[in-house]
Each structure stands twice: as C-alpha cells, then as structure tokens.
Amino acid sequence: MRAAVTPEAESAIADIAQRHSLSQDAVFAMLVAVNNGGGTMAQFSIPELGGSGQWMRGGMTMVGNMFDNGLKARVDGLCRELSQLLATTTVFPPMATADQRGFTSNNWWPADLGSPSSSGAQNNARYAIFPNARRLAVQTGGVTRVYDTGEHRIGGVQQQQGGASGSVNFTSQFGTFDVSSLSEIGSPPQPQSRTQPQAPPTQPQAPPTQPTQSPPVPAQRPLAGISDADAIVAAIESLAGLHQRGILSDDEFSTKKAELLGRL
Template structure:
C-alpha cells in the first residue's frame, strides 16, 4: 500500500491508524477514497469499519451498523483527521517517474494512460487496452495506438466483457448495468470530440439541478455484502449523499455557484 504515497504521507497515515487502533491497510484504503474528492467526502466498503459506509465534510457519517455510535464516531474522527492532512498537503501521492519524448515533452514512464495516476484495474482484450480509475472517475482506452479518456460520471466500473461490433471490442459494467461509452463525456482523444456542451442559460442549469434533486432516491453504491441491519433508511440516506455528490460535481464545473450548491444541499439534508 505504501507504494502510492510519499514516505512522509504514509507515516502520517500510519500515525492516524495507530491512534485509532485501526489497521494501516484499512486507513490507507480510506485515505484513497478521500483523496478522490480532495478530502471532502468518501465512499468506502472496508470490513474493519463496518463494511459499506459514507462520510461527508460537515458532519454526515453513515456506517453499515447504523446504530453503532462508537463506530460512527471512529469513522468520523478518522475522516476528519485525514481530510485535514490532505488539505494541509501532508498526504500526497508519489509523483510518477517521467520520460523524455521525441518531441521534447515528458510523460509518465511506462504508462500509456498518461498522468491519471494509479488505476484500480487494467487489462487488454482483442487489441484494446483499458485502465479504470474509479477514485477519480476516469476510464482510459487505448486502441490502434490512440488513447481516449472518458469521464465515468457516477459509474463505479467493476466488470469488463467482450463486445461484438461497436467502436470498441470491450464493454464495461457498473452498478447501473452496461456502461454506454457514447453517453460519457470525453476528456481527451476521441477524434477531437469535446466535453459535454456547457450550460447556455439558466433554464438548462435549473433543469439539470432539479432533475438531480427531485429524482427518486436510490442507493448510491452496491456493496458486495450488506449487514442484515443495513435498512431502507440507510439506503435513503445513501441516495441523499448521491444527490449531494452530483451537485458538488456541478459546482466544481462552474455550473452552480457556491451559494446555489449550499442551498440545494441544505434542501436535501432537511429531508433526512
């Protein structure tokens, strides 16, 4: 696990783990979840922390054993400390080694997917290579020497299969089923295709936001195993988390102002 963090960062993670009596591996896993949101929220499925759970900066904590207040307190304390360390720059990934390209530019050595960091999984089928980065919501595909990077939105890609026909020889599945690559925004590559079109007016913006806020509540993630007491109430709370996370994405892209995001977040939290 230490391979991806700087030595100083890993020592800070180890210190936090020791203070809480939690294994370093579990805390490192939790840290990776927090790093994907710059310390603002985390989704995790860590047996040592009660299985599936979520945390959001500001005091929202959910664990599989929803009535275990001691576990909630532990998870919240861990996330708060780790989040503070991330914001302070005391936890960082190791920089990838660089190589000099023929055109004078540099790129990470040995990684065809560029500077996306460390993938959750990689593979190759029928001449098509792929790298999945669930923590930063990216999917990189290399075909015929060309690399295309997709924004996977809220898809948590967990399966890869063979496709007959279509633009790519592989298919991907998430918690929603088969992922339609044509529906994902392209970050780079893709015959010059650009990201999804920017918002043109307030009516479009409002429609996007209201569709998120008013959509039926559904579980945000599907853990491999849920405790028996992981009830419908917990699933409802997970749906609230999911909506807030989507709104946060709109804020980060400049579609929502900070004030608009806070108002919508308050509206959702009041439903709990």
C-alpha cells in the first residue's frame, strides 16, 4: 500500500505513467526515490526499469545493464519530469503522527519547513524528514529540535531493538548515523575559554634554515556551479559503494569514474 499523495499529484502520476508506458506503481516508486534524493538524485530498484540503478541530475544515469543506452535515456527522462513535478507541485500532504496515547497531531515541526517527505515515531521520539530543505526535525520529551542534514540523503530509519528512549538512527548514502553527528539549527555556539594553558614543547625547535613559501595555487577551470561539482563527487562515492558490493566490475567502475571526473 503506497503513501497518500495530493489529488493533483495523483493525476500527474497517472499521466506520466501513460506517456512513459509504465505502471503507476513504478512511477510512484521512482517519485519517492527522487524525493528522497532532494529532487536531484535517486537510488531505486524497480523491475520495470531494469532493477537497481541510480540517477543524478546533470547526466549521470546507471541501470542494471550498463550498456543499455535506451533504458538510460528512459530513466533520465522520467526522473527529470518527476523532479520538475516535485519542484512545482505539492505532492505529499502533511502527515499526521500518533503519540503514545493514540492521539494524532499535525505539523508539530516548525511551519517554515513545509511538508516532510516522511515522518514517524520510534523509541519515544518523533521525526520528520525535509530533503528539499536539508532539514531533520526530532521531538523528544515535548522538545523539538531541527538539524541540518548537510549532504545526507536520508533514505530511511534504522530499526532498533531495545534502543534508548529518545534515540533514533537514520540511514543515508553514507551509512547509519544519529543526530549527534549533525549541526542543530539555532543552537548557541560553545563558549571558548580565554585562559586555556598551553603545554610547553618537550623539545626545543630549531629555527628553519630558509623561509617557508606557500605552494602556488593551481589554476582551476570554472565550474558551472558548486552544486554540479558536489553532485559529481556524490555520484563517484555512490559508484564506489556499488563497486565494493560487487554490483559494478572494475572496468565499469573505472569507465564511469573517468567520465565523471572529466566533467570537473
């Protein structure tokens, strides 16, 4: 049973499925994957599109058959259209979550975050994920905190057995993590002591025989945008993960890596 979408999004999914000769379930699965990737990338496993694969806005598309260029073009066209749909349409309605007493409440997170891609509760903590804003809201003990997810593309919540109250682990392209590794939005900076003693050196240091010169900074080619460079780096990291898991051969990994590096 798939998650609810707005009537406008439901109509768009039906239209896209018909034009791309796909089932609505396949289009919806890809829509969720693109949404989890912040609208710029997707990791998916859809039988109608060749099984497992990856897409990144800017030209990087991987499918089960690395040499099926027709399927690559089909996936790229579908993902581009779904990315545009997410950017122009409210796809997922605000989700209601239930507390321990069984009551539900909407929008316990800050209103300026909009609608999350997913939300839920685990270990007496609520969470809501906002990939487009790169934000994660967590509520424990009635206190809501918002975190900057940075480059994490959260794909799910790590199930915990007997976890500590209020603890939630998430999964992204970098693996499993918790909020202790994220920066809290609006938290005051940690005070720094002005009287920190410095340990004396254990051995006297000889003065340098010649002045140290900074190495010249190599010229760099202008980039189309920092987001494109970050996207290419993220794509290479994803390729490395597939290579380590044996999904990509050495030759396939080297070929795609060289192609991506050539765009920097």
